[in-house]
Amino acid sequence: MIQNAWLIPVFPLIAFLILLFIGRFLKEKASYVGIAALALSFIVSVLVLFERIGGETYTFVIEWITFGESTITMGYEVTALNAMMLIVVTLVSLVVHIFSREYMHDDNRIHVFYSYLGLFSFSMLGLVLAPNVLQLFIFWELVGLCSFLLVGFWYFKPEAAAAAKKAFLTTRIGDVGLLLGLVILFNQTGSFDYGVIYAAVENGLINDTLITATALLIFLGAVGKSAQFPLHVWLPDAMEGPTPVSALIHAATMVAAGVYLVGVMYPLFLASSTAMTVVAYTGAITAFFAATMALVMTDIKRVLAYSTISQLGFMILALGTAGYVAGLFHLMTHAFFKALLFLGAGSVIFAVHHRQDIRDMGGLWSKMKITSVTFLIGALAIAGVFPLAGFWSKEEILASALLNGDGFLFAIALITAFMTAFYMFRLFFKTFTGEYRGGDHDDPHADDPRVDAYGAADVAEADNPRDESMDKEAHVPPAEDHGHHHSPEENSGFMTLPLIVLASLAVVAGLVNLPFMGYPLEGFLTEGLNLGSQPHGALWLAILSLAVAGSGIALAWAMYYKGAIAEDFFAKKAPGVHNLLLNKYYLDEIYTAVFVRPTVAIGRFFWEMDKSIVDGMVNLIGRSTSSTGRSFGRRHNGQLQTYGLVSILGGIVVIALAFVLRGYFG
Amino acid sequence: MVPVTFFLALAAILFCIGLYGVLTRRHLVIVLVCIELMLNSVNINLVAFSAIGPFANITGQVFTLFVITVAAAEAAVGLAILIALYRNRNSIDVIKHDLLRW
Numbered sequence: 001m002i003q004n005a006w007l008i009p010v011f012p013l014i015a016f017l018i019l020l021f022i023g024r025f026l027k028e029k030a031s032y033v034g035i036a037a038l039a040l041s042f043i044v045s046v047l048v049l050f051e052r053i054g055g056e057t058y059t060f061v062i063e064w065i066t067f068g069e070s071t072i073t074m075g076y077e078v079t080a081l082n083a084m085m086l087i088v089v090t091l092v093s094l095v096v097h098i099f100s101r102e103y104m105h106d107d108n109r110i111h112v113f114y115s116y117l118g119l120f121s122f123s124m125l126g127l128v129l130a131p132n133v134l135q136l137f138i139f140w141e142l143v144g145l146c147s148f149l150l151v152g153f154w155y156f157k158p159e160a161a162a163a164a165k166k167a168f169l170t171t172r173i174g175d176v177g178l179l180l181g182l183v184i185l186f187n188q189t190g191s192f193d194y195g196v197i198y199a200a201v202e203n204g205l206i207n208d209t210l211i212t213a214t215a216l217l218i219f220l221g222a223v224g225k226s227a228q229f230p231l232h233v234w235l236p237d238a239m240e241g242p243t244p245v246s247a248l249i250h251a252a253t254m255v256a257a258g259v260y261l262v263g264v265m266y267p268l269f270l271a272s273s274t275a276m277t278v279v280a281y282t283g284a285i286t287a288f289f290a291a292t293m294a295l296v297m298t299d300i301k302r303v304l305a306y307s308t309i310s311q312l313g314f315m316i317l318a319l320g321t322a323g324y325v326a327g328l329f330h331l332m333t334h335a336f337f338k339a340l341l342f343l344g345a346g347s348v349i350f351a352v353h354h355r356q357d358i359r360d361m362g363g364l365w366s367k368m369k370i371t372s373v374t375f376l377i378g379a380l381a382i383a384g385v386f387p388l389a390g391f392w393s394k395e396e397i398l399a400s401a402l403l404n405g406d407g408f409l410f411a412i413a414l415i416t417a418f419m420t421a422f423y424m425f426r427l428f429f430k431t432f433t434g435e436y437r438g439g440d441h442d443d444p445h446a447d448d449p450r451v452d453a454y455g456a457a458d459v460a461e462a463d464n465p466r467d468e469s470m471d472k473e474a475h476v477p478p479a480e481d482h483g484h485h486h487s488p489e490e491n492s493g494f495m496t497l498p499l500i501v502l503a504s505l506a507v508v509a510g511l512v513n514l515p516f517m518g519y520p521l522e523g524f525l526t527e528g529l530n531l532g533s534q535p536h537g538a539l540w541l542a543i544l545s546l547a548v549a550g551s552g553i554a555l556a557w558a559m560y561y562k563g564a565i566a567e568d569f570f571a572k573k574a575p576g577v578h579n580l581l582l583n584k585y586y587l588d589e590i591y592t593a594v595f596v597r598p599t600v601a602i603g604r605f606f607w608e609m610d611k612s613i614v615d616g617m618v619n620l621i622g623r624s625t626s627s628t629g630r631s632f633g634r635r636h637n638g639q640l641q642t643y644g645l646v647s648i649l650g651g652i653v654v655i656a657l658a659f660v661l662r663g664y665f666g
Numbered sequence: 667m668v669p670v671t672f673f674l675a676l677a678a679i680l681f682c683i684g685l686y687g688v689l690t691r692r693h694l695v696i697v698l699v700c701i702e703l704m705l706n707s708v709n710i711n712l713v714a715f716s717a718i719g720p721f722a723n724i725t726g727q728v729f730t731l732f733v734i735t736v737a738a739a740e741a742a743v744g745l746a747i748l749i750a751l752y753r754n755r756n757s758i759d760v761i762k763h764d765l766l767r768w
Contacts, residue, residue: 636767637767638765638766639764641760644688644689648685648689
């Protein structure tokens with residue numbers, strides 16, 4: 001079966017092509033095409049994984065281009081790492097396909113949605129299977145495109161269109177770095193193949209400065225894709241896309257591509273201690289800052305978005321401190337429970353009629369049993385509670401930060417773990433416990449600009465006059481309709497089944513790397529690679545991480561469930577900090593002032609220049625020609641006698657000239 | 667013997683009068699008449715050279731006959747056009763016929 005691994009990306013591609021051409025006629029049935037394709041991919045992935053566990057890395061390449069002495073190949077490769085990634089991607093994609101069946105069912109463009117999902121799955125799986133970095137780069141750009149298409153799926157919402165553009169442009173900065181890194185690598189090694197690059201790095205064929213430069217440039221690509229500081233700003237805005245997309249692309253798979261890239265190029269990073277330090281600190285800073293912002297957000301999806309950034313920071317931190325397995329292990333477990341949380345959030349949003357502000361929720365526990373329980377499992381998993389998946393992977397990251405990093409990194413990681421537990425349970429308590437606050441017709445936060453900006457954006461959209469049909473497409477019902485009248489209830493099986501599947505995975509996914517089973521995942525991933533020994537924590541570290549998670553949960557419980565501490569206790573204590581966090585450290589504003597405005601100004605300058613000087617010259621030529629024509633044209637008055645006079649005068653002039661100059665008559 | 671220059675001067679004077687008329691008269695019939703005048707001044711030249719030119723022979727006079735014939739035909743065609751024009755445009759004022767304008 002491993003020889004047929006190429007089938008895995010091909011199934012979604014076929015689904016994409018089918019939906020592209022005949023999707024219009026399938027409408028809602030389009031979802032079955034997508035689901036079937038992903039189910040097949042998943043089955044093949046499972047078979048491939050089983051075969052890979054017992055077997056060897058399988059590579060199949062054909063020659064693509066030959067020039068000079070270099071040959072570029074294309075094909076596919078099944079390594080331990082990408083066998084694992086295949087499972088993660090196909091599984092999450094499959095459950096998201098199933099979930100969307102219900103979530104998107106009254107959208108007129110559901111077939112377009114499914115075709116995009118198919119294209120994305122194809123690109124992501126192609127990225128994972130790529131045997132060389134050039135092919136990886138091609139698919140890397142394709143997933144970026146799919147992200148753009150899907151974030152902007154409701155393109156008639158201005159926020160969505162702006163978010164799509166922002167996501168695309170921000171990741172582009174990283175992509176430029178990646179491309180430059182690849183160019184240097186090719187220049188130095190004459191090949192894009194992973195094997196050749198590893199060997200060149202190991203044998204010292206590239207000098208140290210270049211290795212560091214290349215590693216940092218490639219890391220820049222990862223920073224863009226995995227939303228690391230300072231390029232993380234696109235991810236929260238990308239939440240304007242449909243929620244299943246957020247779950248699939250912006251939580252579980254595509255954003256993990258950056259981590260995967262670092263994992264795949266790991267020998268290169270290991271060869272440069274500078275690069276490793278940069279990676280570790282970027283990860284730690286990102287994890288910390290994103291977590292602080294998640295503390296105060298009130299939009300359910302934005303909390304999860306910042307949480308995603310923070311968790312990706314954890315993975316990068318682990319990779320930067322030589323915790324290769326820890327980072328990739330967390331990538332896998334995080335994919336499951338973050339997809340679970342996002343789909344849970346989607347289920348909630350769907351049930352409360354497309355409101356996203358957690359201050360309008362509450363009391364959903366008794367109304368939506370399955371969603372609540374699965375969401376709780378996801379929250380426990382991400383907080384790192386024993387024995388769920390997140391506990392095992394996070395504990396390894398902490399161990400990695402402690403043993404190979406320094407005290408600063410470890411402290412940051414620990415604080416972030418505490419904040420993670422706190423904001424997740426803040427979200428949980430606000431959403432599922434207490435009284436349902438979304439029932440009243442008048443929006444209690446109507447005056448709050450932030451609600452206007454995020455929470456009520458959908459409702460505001462309904463006021464848009466051109467929206468008769470758009471409403472249906474975006475299925476944002478006008479507030480006056482059936483919007484807020486009946487209370488939320490549990491959604492159908494299409495939405496709860498994915499939650500149950502992911503929740504069970506969030507429980508058991510940690511088992512693949514249990515310490516007392518001899519770290520099977522570690523053995524699998526590091527086999528044949530020369531990565532040094534992997535860090536493992538002592539028992540006290542596990543207990544410490546549990547205590548940290550427990551205290552975070554306890555604080556959230558005291559503030560948002562019990563009410564022992566007022567909800568705005570900290571906001572009152574430090575209003576400056578609270579404001580800073582609410583405004584996301586003013587990073588968007590700073591970027592606007594520092595990068596966007598000058599760029600736009602330069603653009604405008606050149607535009608003006610083009611308009612006035614370049615166009616001016618062209619216009620001058622045109623205008624002078626036509627004005628000459630016009631002035632001669634005016635002489636053309638149709639008067640026979642004027643013509644005659646001019647002809648005769650001309651004749652006289654000619655004769656006179658001939659007379660004077662040539663002496664013709666003389 | 668009258669010198670040839672006298673004939674030539676007469677022809678030149680007639681030609682200029684004709685030309686002046688062609689360029690200034692607004693009445694189309696007068697313009698046609700003036701064209702005839704110009705043709706005839708050329709005829710005087712031809713006849714003068716044929717009688718007392720350096721290579722005097724009969725060709726000049728034959729040519730004159732042709733010119734007179736053509737002039738007659740031209741006058742007929744010209745007048746016909748003039749009448750057609752008048753019927754269509756209700757005017758034979760040269761100034762008003764400026765259809766060739768840009």
